[in-house]
Amino acid sequence: GAVVSQHPSWVICKSGTSVKIECRSLDFQATTMFWYRQFPKQSLMLMATSNEGSKATYEQGVEKDKFLINHASLTLSTLTVTSAHPEDSSFYICSARVGAGELFFGEGSRLTVL
Amino acid sequence: DAKTTQPTSMDCAEGRAANLPCNHSTISGNEYVYWYRQIHSQGPQYIIHGLKNNETNEMASLIITEDRKSSTLILPHATLRDTAVYYCIVSQLNYQLIWGAGTKLIIKP
Numbered sequence: 284g285a286v287v288s289q290h291p292s293w294v295i296c297k298s299g300t301s302v303k304i305e306c307r308s309l310d311f312q313a314t315t316m317f318w319y320r321q322f323p324k325q326s327l328m329l330m331a332t333s334n335e336g337s338k339a340t341y342e343q344g345v346e347k348d349k350f351l352i353n354h355a356s357l358t359l360s361t362l363t364v365t366s367a368h369p370e371d372s373s374f375y376i377c378s379a380r381v382g383a384g385e386l387f388f389g390e391g392s393r394l395t396v397l
Numbered sequence: 398d399a400k401t402t403q404p405t406s407m408d409c410a411e412g413r414a415a416n417l418p419c420n421h422s423t424i425s426g427n428e429y430v431y432w433y434r435q436i437h438s439q440g441p442q443y444i445i446h447g448l449k450n451n452e453t454n455e456m457a458s459l460i461i462t463e464d465r466k467s468s469t470l471i472l473p474h475a476t477l478r479d480t481a482v483y484y485c486i487v488s489q490l491n492y493q494l495i496w497g498a499g500t501k502l503i504i505k506p
Contacts, residue, residue: 326497329493329494329495389440
């Protein structure tokens with residue numbers, strides 16, 4: 284199947300700093316990528332839909348100025364958590380759709396804010 | 398809110414078939430049934446999807462009832478590596494997926 288890669292797989296940062304997570308489609312072009320957040324023992328929650336060459340569409344309750352999404356090319360979308368705080372600690376996952384069916388997911392990035 | 402209902406957890410013996418049920422009584426005519434799984438601390442993995450007909454691939458089989466109000470994912474010969482949370486999701490093609498709580502499947506040796 285198609286491969287979606289995330290980097291870094293885990294990151295620890297100090298409160299107040301910003302962290303960038305990359306999501307790459309390795310063997311296909313993705314005009315649309317999705318960013319999710321997952322807290323421990325909970326299901327995935329969609330944060331935003333990232334569209335190549337245009338602004339991301341954020342879900343209700345997700346602060347667009349805090350979670351900056353850039354989708355500058357057909358193979359790369361980035362999520363930047365700005366001024367991170369401990370409550371932003373979570374598992375962040377990206378995905379991309381191939382064709383008209385399945386979504387392929389990255390390995391996830393675990394963020395811990397101290 | 399998720400449109401599906403799944404048992405919270407299930408056990409299955411290694412080597413046996415694992416049958417995971419899913420109720421989706423409010424599914425509409427143009428919505429597909431998708432199954433994904435998530436192994437601990439990893440991103441979700443696509444398993445299979447279908448509309449009306451039963452589907453089979455190298456990972457699993459998907460059995461959809463004639464009225465489409467429920468379905469069953471079958472892992473024919475479960476292994477320890479199949480221990481994961483399995484998500485049943487109904488959605489139109491190319492629409493976002495709404496994730497429920499899923500079924501925690503534990504394969505026991």
